[in-house]
Amino acid sequence: MIKKVIILVIASVILSPAAWALTKHSDYATMEIKDCNECHAANNVEPTHGSFWVQEHRLVKDKLPSNCRDCHQQSYCMDCHYGGGIDRDLHVSTSGPDYMPKSHRTDFREIHPIKAREDPRACYRCHNAKAFCEECHSKFRPDQLAMVSHRRQFRDVNIDSIGPVHAGFTDLNNVNPALCQTCHISGVLSQQHWSSEHAKEARRNLASCQTCHPDGDVCMTCHSAMAGLMINPHPRSWDSIKGRMKSVSDSRTCLKCHAPGTF
């Protein structure tokens, strides 16, 4: 793959005509978009701010040193990416004082779980999982937010015909933690679908775990090398990357689950 990228780079440099350029978009900064696109269409250039602009501008912004800033101040970017609204048009809705991009349509509170399960990176282009998602999620009751796999294990599923009625433990604030230990020795969940198969759900969108468990403490209940079931969560390529991971983080990530000198 790296070879392909290098070949692509070299080929594009060789193909580049060494003529100096022509168009200064800043000269047209005050034009209306439809007038911009007349020129784009005439020259076989993708329409700017077209019908799929929300999805497509990610690539347009790559062109340095200018492109976006030929026509826009930084506030144009920040108002969508960081909630501002000095120039927001009437089409844009709000959440608290923040303005939301047009991708957040109808009742985004209800729809965003579906959207978040698409490209796992999409949310994090604008939002920091630890600083943004968790802050809002923490304001809701856990059983309102938890995925079905969580809920069935804890609230909706009887372990067996004589097992405890978990719905009775919904209000965690009123449960004696020692009571949980009678079934969940060392804090480990019993062998149900959640504990054996949740890996699929977590692998598919690990970032969604982070939105409620920002520090991953709940993961370490089973995945720590020092306690619990000690289940290895690492990817198959771990042996080749662990040295680098260890050195750049100064071992601090490793030490969350491993005793010093054991990894």
Next chain:
Amino acid sequence: MRKIFLSTFFITVVFSSYFFSPAAAQTQSGPLKFSSSSQLLWGDDLLGESQVIAAQYLRFSYDPEGKNFVLTGYGRAWKDFSGDSIRDNDLLGRLYYLYLDYKPSQTFSTRLGRQFMVFTAGTSIMDGARVDVHNIGPVGITAAAGREVVFSLDSEKSRSGNYFVGVDVHLENVRATQLGISYVRKYDDSDVSREELGMNFRYFFKNLSPYAEVRYDTVSEVFDEATVGVDVFPIRNLMVKAEFYHSYPTFDATDIYSVFAVDKYQEYLVRAEYTLKAPVTLFVSYTRQVYDEADDANVYTIGARTNPTKDLSVTASFNYRDGYSGFDGFTYESDGKLYGFEIYGDYRLRKELLVSGGVQYDTYNRPELNGYNDATRYWLGGKWFANKNISVSARMELDVNPNFDHRTLGRVSLDWNL
């Protein structure tokens, strides 16, 4: 720090409002360009509790004639006068950017202060310095370094030792060619949290424009993002886009989630946008989303935009998504649907009055729900331009969905520029 910013912000607004009153705003502007937006927002928050928020935005640039520097800033102060169920109700502030551009020559420029940095390899808001060197032959270099700023919902959550360093080497002024290679490193508590390489490319043939964007995470040793596509222009006013997108979620190396196994995600999409001779543009899109273990989803969009007169524009689109939407209670893949439409328009009633409105409707299900739910949003707004520099706008929104029979959001805004 926040109190200093808020105090400075409000003093500036009050000071500016006194000296640059709306009457003054009609006068010819000097080196100082100044935009203000005073807003009042109200409605129900996501928990159904009513909220009233006052917000004041201020943006300025100072560009003295004959000098080679420009000072630019943008910030917001706001106060939520209701409870603190979701958002803080203190007087809060956010400094989006405040920087000094200094350009001593045509080939060298620098930007100092808080700014938004965008490289293919990574982005950041940082308090630091950016340096641009132009025209080293056909190449330009942009380098940046500084303290990384992390915004939470209402405040900043930057930690000590959060830094951002990046460099981008790109072609400049080369006809029909875009090529940039970048490197970004981020620090968390002085340890490396991210290290990425990025590459972007586009070439313009006569009727064809291939492009690519690639990001490589050097810590996890994976291509965490890759896009390869081509824009084709078979006839005038028709663009067809074909694109492949690959995504592999990676996390900060200082984060426990960085050690977990994850799945990749990929997309294949085809889009077309066609402008008819009449003032109508048609657009259509199909995306196949591919998840690991053969799960997938199909997403369709079709729509049209028209400007029947100079003063009227209307856009309508329909979206349909069918496929993987999560797991059921036993972690079996669960298909779901999300489909709906949107229609909105703008009409300039008079030179000084713009009216806009729209409707959005979505039907959806997902594993957590029994059956389908509907969500509808209606909105209507207007903007009155008192003169070239002053405008007043108002917008009302009504949301009807499973959580709210009748949720209203409203805002009014006084905007003026100097």
